[in-house]
Amino acid sequence: MAVSVDDFAPDYIGKDVDDVVILGGGLAGLFCALKLSPRPVTVITNAPIGQGASSAWAQGGIAAAISEQDSVEEHRDDTLAAGGGICEPKIVDQMTREGSDRVHDLLSYGVPFDQDLEGRLQLSREAAHSQSRVVRVRGDMAGKAIMDALTTAVRNTPSIRVLEGYIGESFLGEGRYVTGVLVRRRGGISRLAFPAKAVVLASGGVGHLYGLTTNPHEANGHGLAMAARAGAVIADAEFVQFHPTALDVGKDPAPLATEALRGEGALLVDKAGNRFMEGVHRDMELAPRDIVARAIHGQILEGRGAYLDCRQAIGSNFREEFPTVHAAVSAAGIDPEKDLIPVAPAEHYHMGGVLTDANGRTSLDGLWAAGEVASTGAHGANRLASNSLLEAVVFAARIAEDIQGLMPTPRSAFWDKMDDAPGLPSQRNVEERDAISVLRTTLSNNVGVLRDAAGLRTALADIANAEKICVRRSIKNMMISGKIIAAAALKREESRGGHFRKDFPQENPAMAKRSYTSLEEVEAISAEALETA
Known part of the structure; x- marks a missing residue:
């Protein structure tokens, strides 16, 4: 359940209710903010925008059926084939059909995609694609180029307020209604509450829950845990791509x-x-x-x-x-x-996340999700190469359109001044660092490329014990996300896509469907694993 502002006595509460608060400054968050312009938007991000997002590290590019030799249908079919039988076909069809338009949006924001002398986009081919359809920048610099362009566009858009260096801790609200975000200054103890008419979760993935990952340090599962604690349905959490x-x-x-x-x-x-x-x-x-x-x-x-x-x-x-x-x-x-x-x-991408519909709506009213933290059903059990950036922009645009349709004409952008002082430094608990090490080690060893029931139960027990010494909510959120992945992997007794069980090495046709869980179920599975450890 989301928390009330009274539960934490934050140091700052916005006097006005923001139209939209976006938690996350990666591709999905910035693209959504730009698409919402000129509606006032507050983007809250752990690291400086364009620097701490996995999007900026993406090398391959963005997949879209653009060339005359390619078709939306072929891109759709390649995506479905890679997804191991559990993609949502309508979602995949929608995503691939809107890909070309979103690439041209990025061009309009100044992304310097590789082009030939006649101005045609140059395309490359990646694994499991039947055609060359990956739009790149200088071979391996697409992510950085896209984020640089969007960061410039955001900083030049007066309706977008950016607050950098804040860690999301909890959602505000009652029951199934989300009404804002509670954040903490990174490295400090001050908590700030931002009430909002709409909240967009775009906080990224879970890479740094693992000992070996290609993701930046900010990809630590906070958003996934926040949504689960608020009561959101989590989907396909066992599917992790290495x-x-x-x-x-x-x-x-x-x-x-x-x-x-x-x-x-x-x-x-x-x-x-x-x-x-x-x-x-x-x-x-x-x-x-x-x-x-x-x-x-x-x-x-x-x-x-x-x-x-x-x-x-x-x-x-x-x-x-x-x-x-x-x-x-x-x-x-x-x-x-x-x-x-x-x-x-190395851990690279989480196909699972917060369950959303075709417009990015979660199971909680007032909360949308986009990017890696979301589970739209587009990737299934195994994401097709370079579809991650595509999914981020397609659903970020859809969320913006959905929110615009729900709200009246936007007011002028105006925000109260706020004290942005760093606050007192928090006491970095050495035991909490040890708990994070336990988390990363046990996920890598037991919830990695190869898995089995004994190892998954060991991971759940290790994390539950490590969680007992955690004090900061941000660290507890990491532990919760780790348990979600391990518990979902224990539930799926088969091998499919990115999830491979040594004790169940074959696909089970009866399990060719998406999985769903809640924090309540995860805690029950974890408690049982702890008892039997």
Whole structure:
């Protein structure tokens, strides 16, 4: 249930009720804010906009059926095939049909997508796509370029107020009605309450609940837990995508070796230089991500190692075509023109999240969700490459349209002045840091690429014990999100898409459907696991 302002006695309460408050400054949050203009919007974000969002780290690009050789139907069918039989077909059809329009919206905001001399968008192909349809920027810089352009547009839009450095803790409201957001200054103890007519949750994913991830530190599951605590229905939480080719160079977060490298012909080999995807899948290096991730995971467990061989396919063009990856491997002392690049699977994307409908509405009145924190049904059990940015902009635009239709003509943008002082530094509890380490370790070991009942119960018990020493709500939210993923994985006794159970290695046709859970159910499953540990 959402909390009341009286429960926490916040240091600041907005005197006026904002039209819209958006929690999250990534692609979905900023695109929604721009689409709502000139309606007044407050964007609240953990890190400076454009810097702490997973969107800014996306290398591949945004998938859309744009070329004459492609079609919306083919993009739709590829998405459904990758989703392991549990996508929502109508949602997928809607998303792929609106893709081209959203790409042109991004162009209008100044995103410098790669184009040929005649002004046509240049397209690349990624795993499980039947056509070249990924719109890129300088090979591997799409995410950063998109966020840079949107950040500039947002800062130049007077109707958008941006509050940076605030962590969402709870939703305000009563019962199933959400009426605002309670946030805390990052690094401080001051709490601020922002009442609103509409709240959009766009807080990102869960990557840093795992020990090895490609996501920024801000991707810590806070929004998922906030929604669950308020009573929202959570869908498909067990489906976590592990990117097959994170750079295995000891960095946290792990730098990403974009799938576009394999799209350009890079090979996966063991330390002896032997290809290992032959015989695993007909598409070999361009097989769906879950299959490639398990194959790489197996190579590493068996001591043969896993490497990207870019020497022949890309060679001397590496620095120019993939500058982000080139910088990362060079920093690790690797020359991709001469050396093999060590890779390992890392948590990359959460297909599950807060259940939404076609307009981004959650099961709670007054709360919408978009981006990775949402579960629209577009991705199913295994997201198709470069569909994440597409989903973010399509549903952010739909949410904006839905909210505009529900509210009268917007008032002029005006906000009361507020004290933005950092407040007193919070006492960083050493035990809480230890609890986070337990969380990240147990999720990586027991709720990762391969899972089984014993490991999932161990994870739930580990997290429940670690949670007992947590004081800050933000840390407790991380623990709740970890339990949601582990409990949902324990419930699904089959293997499908990004969810692979060693004790149930086959798909069960009877389970070819989405899963739904609540925090109440998760806590019951967790309590049982703790009792039997």
